[in-house]
Amino acid sequence: MKIKTETAGNSCITATITRRSFVKIGGALFVSALLPPGISSLAAETGAALDPTLLGSWLEIRSDNTIVARTGRTETGTGMSGYYAQAIAEELNVRPETISLILGDTDKTPDGGYSAGFLSGMSNLRKVAAYTHQALLGLAATQLGIPVSGLGVVDGVVSGGGKSISYGQLVEGQHLDLKIPVEGKLPQIDSTEWMGVAGLEGITVTGNPPMKTMNQFKVMGTSYPVPSISDKVTGKTKWSCDVALPGMLHARIVRPATLGSTLISVGEIDKKQFPAAEMVKRGNLVAVVSPDEWEAVSAARAVELSTRWTEWAGLPGSENLTKTLREQKWGAPSESRGKADDVKTALASAAKTISSTYEQPYVRHAPIGPFVAVADVRSDGSVTVWTHSAQSQGLRTRIAHMLGVPLDKVVVRWREHSGQYGRTTFGGDGAEADAVLLSQLTGKPVRVQWTLQEDLAWSTASPGWVSDIKAGLDSNGRVTAIQSAFYSPHESDARLLGAILSGMPTTTSKPGMWIATEWPYEKIQTRLEEAYGMPNIGGDSAYGGLRGNIMRTPGQRQQNFALEGLINEAAAAAKADPIQFRIEHTSEQRLIDILNATAKSAGWESRPSPHRGARKTGSGAVRGRGMCIMLRENAYWVGIAEVEVTPVPGAVKVTKFTIGVDPGKVINPRQLDRCMKSGVVMGLSEALKEEVTFDNSNVTSTNWSRYKILTMEEMPEIKAVQISRDDKGFGGGSEGANAVVPPALAAAIFDATGVHPRRIPLTPEYVTRLLKG
């Protein structure tokens, strides 16, 4: 029974309830959303994706008062699924635990979009909930005979005038047709786009439904538990690696001998030893499959020995990386911000200038669980892929393009897996293309499990870089101008490796770099920032060489190391306390407040660096402390590191790290605390240990003893400070913590030794070289 058409927003059209949506939604409340003119054909283009014009695609309220919410964005481990539930609960006035979430399945969600952009994902669901709330109030007013103004909602029960009715009772057996404006489109191949795919940002819910103000929040701002945690702890989670289909084959890839070798001949399987194993190949994608996983592993190892590849030696060797970057002819910057003439003048008239070069080798995401995917390519041409991606719709688009099939033939189902830390943000990088192609070739479902060695050698990595940065200081030591140039191979090669190896169509990928810094010093306005990009190192190989990709706090992580290093060097030149020096270059109260709060928590003693007792020789330990800031996505960050440096043999021990953030309104204090502290661990790992090494042909850091990451014992005491505000919106609190570690650590080493590191990782070898000067 359709009892009423509610409207929200300005221009509304009653949508037709299709049979498909009716069936999917069952007896639940159904609200539809309105698409703006120009993309009304979206449903036809997206095939199996849910129609975003129908609110039932986003949200269902069931007769038992539980709620199902759907979004194409996924949980990447930092807790966004909890924030989504909190936002919906807040606007609907229900308890968050009554909400279950369907994430990332391309045929069960309406919106696509970046998982990393949880603020936009949360905004979508919050608005959807707010529109629904208004519609439900209207429905309740009719049912109860009480005007909306006389109604209130607690825990999903609408009350007024002595009467009450639950949401579940309100919607039972009824349909409500509500229009919500949306804009945007789902991903589609577009070679003019940087990533080769347009629409990765997905669908955005627009309009301004009545929503609570932050000081009215009851659920947002509380430490609601992240929904998936309990199942992960009890073993109930069905991870992407757990997908097992009838007749499924296990596959192991036989990788080319080098990052550029092409196939000469494949080895043979000894059928006596491995009776069920089969070779499968397409182009340079070579695999062994078997119904038995151990047989697939063993046979692949045997076949690898007798498979022949061409030689290739197109890499410079990691020890020559900086030299290689220096020799590159960069041409014009990919992005430039500021006025070159003003900066030139200011630097020329400065009382003093400071110039530095900062650098870092390649690092990588390096999850504990290597890539895994299961694919089923059926005889009717339909394809289902089970995997962990932060961009299911983008991945789906890339797979359809690779196979040359209509988009609606492909479904991507999202499952939990080991963290991805940015590498699947654009829907590339992973085992999915391998699994799809092997399933197509064998006619059976195929599960592809990469090994750690493959993952550390063949997945994308965060490229090494150099940055030249220069400051002009006035006679008081204040910074008057900054000029920076950042040079890096591009960080967004999201082509599917399986497609590249097999010679199937891949999306394009345009080299480039961008300025990621959000400027925190509004008193330094004379500045020129330039970012230069180049193709992948070894990019003329058959497979693209060292394929670059974004990694946690991308671009800004690297650029902030250079900027904050320079500011610390400038503070030292001015003989100023580094915190006071920063306060002198801003009037942003949020930054000043979080600086003061973090300094207080750390027991910061105001004085210039280096420390009076700084020493760069000897085998006795010397202590130091240093700090840095960052502005990212409406969040002000402060990092304070305390270290013990032993000049001989160049050992750095971090004794304490204090991190502070003001992300506007804190959505979930406990989970933010967890993310801040874990982000510090990742930042320490990168600052102290991480380096992708390679020779002329291959990546050589292909196990955990060669690609070293921080262990528990190396973790110092970590303190976290939060400032939550009700009047500054939401900021990005989950991601950025890692980026405030390297500059603070470098500054602490400077404080201890009088020598400022300009490179990470701060290994004993590098620190020894640095201190010897």
Next chain:
Amino acid sequence: MAVELTLLVNGAKQVVSVDPETPLLFVLRNELKLTGPHMGCGMAQCGACAVLLDGEEVRTCVTPVSYAVGKQVTTLEGLPVLWAAEKRLSATEAAKTLHPVQQAWIDEQVPQCGYCQSGMMMVAVQLLAKNPNPTVAQIKDAFTNTPPSPHLCRCGTYAAIIDAVQRAAKAMKA
């Protein structure tokens, strides 16, 4: 060549027909559908695949299944059974009681991606069986130096793990 092996897993007898050289991990995951332990490095360098064999951690990615014959295997799924046996809980109580280590992992909101956490909980169970009141230094040692290799977490949840081990220690003494 496949042979029949009898295993004792999470308190129950299991008969499997596998090549005795098959890593225990594949048998647990593919034959017995116990997917708590995860494939990580495949060379005993990370701990994601760890289970307890007679109460001691082993890395199942490099342990042949034949090695587990005659020993008690405990996976993530078996931690409640282990605790119920230790506390002699009734069947009704056992069905609704998690191991205190699991409960602490939930209460302290430890997992992010969570991929390594099954192995981490194995270390916690083993540690607390031997040392009911570990210091922070002892906890760090138990996750770093005592095992075949340091247990690695790429999300960086080490601080949460320490909090959870301390919480579990309190709960187990109560």
